[in-house]
Amino acid sequence: MKFFRHCLILVSSMLVSLIGFIGVTSADDHKGFKIGVVTFLSGPAAEPFGVPAWNGGKLLIKLLNEGKVPAPYNKKGFGGMEITAIPIDEAGGATKQVQEFRNLVQRDKVDAVLGYVSSGDCMAIPSVADELQALTVLYDCGTPRVFEDASYKYVFRTAAHAAMDNIAIAKYLIEKGHDISSIAGINQNYAWGKDSWKDFSVSIKKLSPNSEIKNELFPKIFSGQYGTEISALMNSKAKVVHSSLWGGDLQSFILQAKPRGLFKRTQVVFSAGDHVMPGLGKQYPEGVILGARGQYGMMAPDTPLNNWFYKAYMDEYGVFPAQPPYRMVQGLMGLKMAIEKAMDKNGGKKPNKDEIAEAFTGLEFEAPGGLVQMKLGNGHQAIQPHAIGKTAKDKDGNIIVTDIVRYKASCVNPPNGINAVDWINAGFPGADC
Amino acid sequence: MIDEILTIILDGAIYASWLFIVALGLTFVFGVLKILNIAHGGIYALGAYSTATLVPIFYSLGMPDQLVILTMLVSALAVAIVITPIMERGILRRFYGQDEVLIVLVTYAIYLVLEDVQKLIWGMNSLYVYEPRELLGALQFGSLYYVGYDLALIGLAIFCGLLLWLFLNKTKSGKIVLAVIHNPEISGCMGVNINKVYLAAFFVGAFLAALAGSFTAPLISVQVGISVAVVIESFAVVIIGGLGSIPGAVIGALIIGMARAACVHKLPEAEIFIMYFCMAGMLIFRPKGLFQGTQARKI
Numbered sequence: 117m118k119f120f121r122h123c124l125i126l127v128s129s130m131l132v133s134l135i136g137f138i139g140v141t142s143a144d145d146h147k148g149f150k151i152g153v154v155t156f157l158s159g160p161a162a163e164p165f166g167v168p169a170w171n172g173g174k175l176l177i178k179l180l181n182e183g184k185v186p187a188p189y190n191k192k193g194f195g196g197m198e199i200t201a202i203p204i205d206e207a208g209g210a211t212k213q214v215q216e217f218r219n220l221v222q223r224d225k226v227d228a229v230l231g232y233v234s235s236g237d238c239m240a241i242p243s244v245a246d247e248l249q250a251l252t253v254l255y256d257c258g259t260p261r262v263f264e265d266a267s268y269k270y271v272f273r274t275a276a277h278a279a280m281d282n283i284a285i286a287k288y289l290i291e292k293g294h295d296i297s298s299i300a301g302i303n304q305n306y307a308w309g310k311d312s313w314k315d316f317s318v319s320i321k322k323l324s325p326n327s328e329i330k331n332e333l334f335p336k337i338f339s340g341q342y343g344t345e346i347s348a349l350m351n352s353k354a355k356v357v358h359s360s361l362w363g364g365d366l367q368s369f370i371l372q373a374k375p376r377g378l379f380k381r382t383q384v385v386f387s388a389g390d391h392v393m394p395g396l397g398k399q400y401p402e403g404v405i406l407g408a409r410g411q412y413g414m415m416a417p418d419t420p421l422n423n424w425f426y427k428a429y430m431d432e433y434g435v436f437p438a439q440p441p442y443r444m445v446q447g448l449m450g451l452k453m454a455i456e457k458a459m460d461k462n463g464g465k466k467p468n469k470d471e472i473a474e475a476f477t478g479l480e481f482e483a484p485g486g487l488v489q490m491k492l493g494n495g496h497q498a499i500q501p502h503a504i505g506k507t508a509k510d511k512d513g514n515i516i517v518t519d520i521v522r523y524k525a526s527c528v529n530p531p532n533g534i535n536a537v538d539w540i541n542a543g544f545p546g547a548d549c
Numbered sequence: 550m551i552d553e554i555l556t557i558i559l560d561g562a563i564y565a566s567w568l569f570i571v572a573l574g575l576t577f578v579f580g581v582l583k584i585l586n587i588a589h590g591g592i593y594a595l596g597a598y599s600t601a602t603l604v605p606i607f608y609s610l611g612m613p614d615q616l617v618i619l620t621m622l623v624s625a626l627a628v629a630i631v632i633t634p635i636m637e638r639g640i641l642r643r644f645y646g647q648d649e650v651l652i653v654l655v656t657y658a659i660y661l662v663l664e665d666v667q668k669l670i671w672g673m674n675s676l677y678v679y680e681p682r683e684l685l686g687a688l689q690f691g692s693l694y695y696v697g698y699d700l701a702l703i704g705l706a707i708f709c710g711l712l713l714w715l716f717l718n719k720t721k722s723g724k725i726v727l728a729v730i731h732n733p734e735i736s737g738c739m740g741v742n743i744n745k746v747y748l749a750a751f752f753v754g755a756f757l758a759a760l761a762g763s764f765t766a767p768l769i770s771v772q773v774g775i776s777v778a779v780v781i782e783s784f785a786v787v788i789i790g791g792l793g794s795i796p797g798a799v800i801g802a803l804i805i806g807m808a809r810a811a812c813v814h815k816l817p818e819a820e821i822f823i824m825y826f827c828m829a830g831m832l833i834f835r836p837k838g839l840f841q842g843t844q845a846r847k848i
Contacts, residue, residue, distance in 0.1 A: 160774035163673045305821050333817050338778055340769050341567065343699060344560040344813040350693055351556060351814070364675060367770035371679050375687060375696045395675050395770070 154231025172441020255447030263493025279536035312360035565806025574757030580793030590776030591663030596762025791838025
């Protein structure tokens with residue numbers, strides 16, 4: 117009898133332990149979805165890009181977990197799973213980021229990584245992501261080369277690449293009848309600046325073959341002092357000056373060029389000029405043609421989803437959302453839609469990376485900035501509609517964006533399988549405007 | 550053509566003035582204390598931040614616009630007063646006479662700490678203080694407009710350089726500093742308080758760094774990371790001119806300023822490379838810089 121009682125206690129203990137273990141495992145498997153979020157939290161790119169992006173991301177994750185986001189994102193978390201985010205600082209260069217990525221995947225066991233503003237990091241991470249079979253969403257970086265030079269199974273980019281920004285500006289200048297007989301450019305001396313200038317100048321030459329390139333300046337990134345460059349641009353007497361400067365460099369350029377009359381003497385175009393507007397306020401020059409890397413901020417469409425996001429962000433942070441929070445929110449929404457699509461297919465279980473990757477490929481989803489279609493890079497690279505506008509002052513002297521022209525995604529993005537520069541050189545074949 | 554040459558000279562002079570003000574403190578501190586102070590860039594950034602903080606307060610008090618320059622000087626002075634005892638008395642004094650590489654590493658560590666101090670006090674957001682730049686209006690040279698404030702930087706650089714040179718060469722205190730530069734041991738034996746000279750020299754260097762930051766603040770968006778380029782460029786100036794030499798800093802700044810301006814106007818592709826080209830050329834043909842004279846060997 118005593119032996120029987122001991123056996124019963126032993127078996128019961130084993131059963132309780134086993135049930136507990138299964139319980140913990142199932143809680144881990146089905147209740148949560150852990151993501152690593154990588155963006156600039158320190159350094160010169162933090163204030164203009166990383167911090168506002170993460171502000172938008174944090175806000176959306178909180179509201180998703182509370183189930184307070186409008187349809188089609190009204191299901192709590194990701195398909196009912198609570199989202200946990202581990203923020204990682206993107207500062208430090210590509211080598212450090214590859215190590216951070218490995219840490220997220222192998223040590224922290226995240227279910228997906230969402231991140232990367234820097235084009236250099238976006239070029240370094242995808243091959244490691246595929247090697248580790250880690251689901252990765254690139255939410256911001258601009259270089260077209262990620263999916264033009266290679267293909268990946270587990271990597272997706274939920275925002276259009278930079279070619280769209282410069283093609284749309286070239287089209288805008290033509291459509292609005294601006295004098296583009298001569299152009300000049302000031303762009304940072306690295307992939308982003310060089311690619312942006314190439315896309316813009318080639319587009320202008322294609323649309324207006326007689327246009328002359330007067331000056332091509334490539335100051336080093338984070339230079340901060342642009343007095344000499346401003347003199348050179350003004351001396352060149354180019355009708356249009358193009359720039360893809362960003363962050364502190366763009367702010368310093370504006371502060372130094374405005375009192376010298378550059379913005380009055382020539383038509384200046386900023387391919388990604390919106391994100392410094394909240395900081396500069398009334399110091400932002402009027403009459404500048406600018407893009408926001410999508411229909412974001414002051415150029416966002418009047419849709420219920422955008423109006424909800426714009427208000428939620430304004431209420432939380434007291435400033436309007438420019439492109440960075442829009443792009444991170446777009447990445448999170450894309451990931452959510454892919455997960456929920458995969459769950460619909462597998463009967464509501466937490467999907468594995470292969471199921472999510474399959475659902476993500478070719479996905480279409482509505483974001484605050486408009487319809488996002490994963491059409492390029494064999495369904496891994498997004499295209500989206502774009503908008504270009506011109507700054508003006510309202511009656512209170514505040515800078516607003518007017519004269520907005522919207523472009524369909526298929527008008528300013530190359531079709532699948534064609535390199536952006538080749539598409540421009542070929543005269544935009546198949547563009548649906 | 551004349552217009553273009555005038556523009557290159559003017560642009561080069563403005564850039565050289567800014568570089569000279571930054572490099573002057575660095576080269577002076579090295580001359581006296583024999584310390585290659587990487588934290589100089591951090592002090593420059595603190596000068597910019599303190600100006601971006603104090604100037605809006607100045608305007609909110611409704612003070613006359615012209616006095617804003619005084620506020621900028623006060624903010625640079627405040628940074629030097631706070632930072633000097635902490636850095637020189639608190640940290641660097643413990644490393645005098647140690648290996649030069651160790652001291653460079655110590656100042657680099659202080660530089661990193663100062664970067665974090667900026668984040669802790671001012672956060673990640675940019676600060677703007679563009680109002681002082683509007684004070685002197687704009688002037689036309691040829692077909693171009695230049696901001697009066699930018700041109701005034703040339704005057705400030707000449708004033709700072711001349712004042713320091715006159716102090717060192719025409720005053721008794723300056724001659725004591727020169728004696729310490731020449732031979733601290735003998736100066737000490739002659740009754741000079743070396744520690745006081747070191748403290749004063751570091752204060753002057755810190756003030757010049759903060760002053761450069763303070764007067765640069767109206768030109769830029771003040772944010773974390775503004776000191777990186779400054780450290781590199783001011784090092785290039787003192788390497789070309791010779792470590793510890795004030796005339797060397799003048800010539801070094803002018804060489805870099807003019808070469809850079811000429812490149813931006815005539816050969817933009819070379820702009821990113823020209824500073825390193827000048828520096829590399831100097832290291833190959835005159836490794837101790839233009840103004841590093843022959844030194845007597847101590848027995």
